[in-house]
Amino acid sequence: xSSTRTAHTPRPGSRVRRDAAHRLALLESMLRVRRFEExxxxxxxxxxxxxxxxxxxGEEAVAVGVNEALTGDDAVVSTYREHGHALARGVPAxxxxxxxxxxxxxxxxxxxxxxxxFDAGRRFYGGNAxxxxxxPLAAGLAxxxxxxxxxxxxxxxxxxGAFAEGEFHETANLAxxxxxxxxxxxxxxxxxxxxxxxxxxxxxxxxxxxxxxxMVSWAVxxxxxxxxxxxxxxxxxxxxxxxxxxxxxxxxxxxxxHSMYDADRYRDKAEIEHWKERDPVEGFARRLxxxxxxxxxxxxxxxxxxxxxxxxxxxxxxxxxxxxxxxLLEYVTSPVEANRS
Ligand SMILES: Cc1ncc(C[n+]2csc(CCOP(=O)(O)OP(=O)(O)O)c2C)c(N)n1
Ligand SMILES: [Mg+2]
Numbered sequence: 001x002s003s004t005r006t007a008h009t010p011r012p013g014s015r016v017r018r019d020a021a022h023r024l025a026l027l028e029s030m031l032r033v034r035r036f037e038e039x040x041x042x043x044x045x046x047x048x049x050x051x052x053x054x055x056x057x058g059e060e061a062v063a064v065g066v067n068e069a070l071t072g073d074d075a076v077v078s079t080y081r082e083h084g085h086a087l088a089r090g091v092p093a094x095x096x097x098x099x100x101x102x103x104x105x106x107x108x109x110x111x112x113x114x115x116x117x118f119d120a121g122r123r124f125y126g127g128n129a130x131x132x133x134x135x136p137l138a139a140g141l142a143x144x145x146x147x148x149x150x151x152x153x154x155x156x157x158x159x160x161g162a163f164a165e166g167e168f169h170e171t172a173n174l175a176x177x178x179x180x181x182x183x184x185x186x187x188x189x190x191x192x193x194x195x196x197x198x199x200x201x202x203x204x205x206x207x208x209x210x211x212x213x214x215m216v217s218w219a220v221x222x223x224x225x226x227x228x229x230x231x232x233x234x235x236x237x238x239x240x241x242x243x244x245x246x247x248x249x250x251x252x253x254x255x256x257x258h259s260m261y262d263a264d265r266y267r268d269k270a271e272i273e274h275w276k277e278r279d280p281v282e283g284f285a286r287r288l289x290x291x292x293x294x295x296x297x298x299x300x301x302x303x304x305x306x307x308x309x310x311x312x313x314x315x316x317x318x319x320x321x322x323x324x325x326x327x328l329l330e331y332v333t334s335p336v337e338a339n340r341s
Contacts, residue, residue, distance in 0.1 A: 016226050016229050020288075020291075023226075023284075023288055023293060024288065026064055026068075026225050026229070026284070027281070027285055027294070028302060029064045029087075030060040030061060030225060030280060030281045031281055031302065032087055032093075032309075033056060033060045033084040033087050034057060034060055034281050035306045035307065035310060036083065036087060036093060036096075036097075037055050037056060037057055037084075038057075039310050039314065040055070040100060041055070041260075043314070044260055048101060048318075049100045049101060049114070050113075051102075051113045051114060051115075052080065052115055052129075052259055052260070052261075053100075053114045053259060053260045054081040054114070054259045055254070055256045056081050056084035056085075056254070057255045057256050058189075058252065058253050058254045058275065058276075058279070058280070059081075059084065059189060059252045059254055059280075060084055060280055061223055061224060061225035061252070061280035062084075062157075062222045062228055062250045063084035063085045063087075063088040064084070064225055065225045065226070065228025065231075065232055066157075066183075066185055066228060066229075066248075067088040067089060068229045068232065068233065069155075069183075069236035070089075070153060070155055070232075070236065071152075072090075072122070072123070073123070073150075073152050074123065074154065075123040075125060075138070075141050075152065075154040075155065076089050076123065076124050076125065076154075076155050077125045077137055077141070077154065077156045077157070078117075078125075078126060078127060078128065079127075079128060079158055079159060080115035080116075080127065081254075082115075082117055082126070083114070085124075086117045086119070086124055089119070089124045090122055091107055091119045091122055091124055092107075093309060093310060093313040094312070094313045094316050094317070095119070096117055097310075097314055097316070097317040098316065098317040099112060099113060099114075099116075100114055101320070102322070103320035103321065103323075104320060104321050105317070105320040105321075106317075106320075107119050108127070109323065110323050111331065111332065112127060115127055115128075115129045116128075125137060125141065131158075131159070131161050131162050131165060132158060132165035132166075132168055134156055134157070135158060135162065135168055135170075135184075136167055136170070136171055137156075138154045138155075138156035138171070138184075139171045139174060139175055142154040142175065142181050142182040142245075143180055146178065146179070146181060151181070151240055153236050153239045153240060154180075154181060154182050154183070155182075155183040155236075156182065156184055156185065157185045157187060158184075158186060159186070159188070159192060160186065160187070160188040160190065160191070160192060160197050160201075160206065161195070161200075162186075163186055163188075163206055163209075164192070171184075172184070172210060172213045172215065172247070173213055175213075175215070175245040176213040176214045176215050176244060176245055179243070179244035179245075181244075181245075182239065182244075182245040183232070183236055183246055183248070184210070184215070184247045184248065185232075185250060186250065187222065187250050188249050188250060188252065189252050189253050191254070191267070194258070194265075194266040195266075196266070205219070206219075207219040207247065207248075207249040210249070213247075215246060216235065216238055216243065216244075216247065217248075218247070218249070219248075219249045219251060220250050220251065221251060222252030223251075223252060223279075223280045223283070224284075225280060225284055231248055232248065253272075253275035255276055285299065
């Protein structure tokens, strides 16, 4: 666990499982996200995927590590940079890829695309394109559990840019006041589109500010999947124990531009290279190789397996039908409106 600047609340001992099989599973999960998105880039260039697309490359340890702390009963609310959150949650790659293609077999029936992945069965409530928009939704889910006495966690991912929004502060205040079972995971990748954190925040120590709401609040090395898992497990435990919302500031970095349309002219190349040296996927693979928990052969076999899975997802998305024009207005208006027509 590295917490360079802040450790606002003392933490008990580590909660990470210590076996090699678990570490290999974490690597596989992170690699799946990385390879899936790399394929999406190729498909985007070939105009098979269109519209907005935001990549998570560089931040994989956060989604994968946090997911370890959640059960199938818990809820996840995410942003438009959510491919990794959805895959880690168990939304099938086929359903995600079909959604990217805008096909009827997509997890949002092809109506949402990259920014609006949704899977109610897995309690994955988006995919939200409005910055900070997921936060009050998550507070509502947590409030419902609180009022009905269900011991479930709602985990909300959002960025440093969302931290600057009123929606974060309103959510944090009420969640702390009402002791809602909310796990707030701020993915601080230091930029909100082209705006660096220090250009929009007077206090850049986000964990420190969140602590001001009376929440348990920790800063975490978001490039280290074991540190992420450890913090997330401890925070989720606290939430389940009724200690109210917990805030995790995941210090991370996106290796790619903000979106496919962004020329990325606002970041120093040396800064990007510096963070790439801390690549959460390759760094972790190296650790496992050095510890002899992974061999070159096993890594190759893993890569082949992942590539085959992605091939299948792409093939299925290619073959799937488009949504017929006649049903295009279904699911997009309120039931009241739909019944009127
Ligand atoms: C309310 C709102 N304002 C502005 C935008 C345009 N916008 C899209 S992404 C983004 C940056 C958000 O940055 P951050 O929360 O740090 O998330 P990141 O993209 O870094 O993951 C902005 C300003 C939006 N979608 N919604
Ligand atoms: Mg950001």
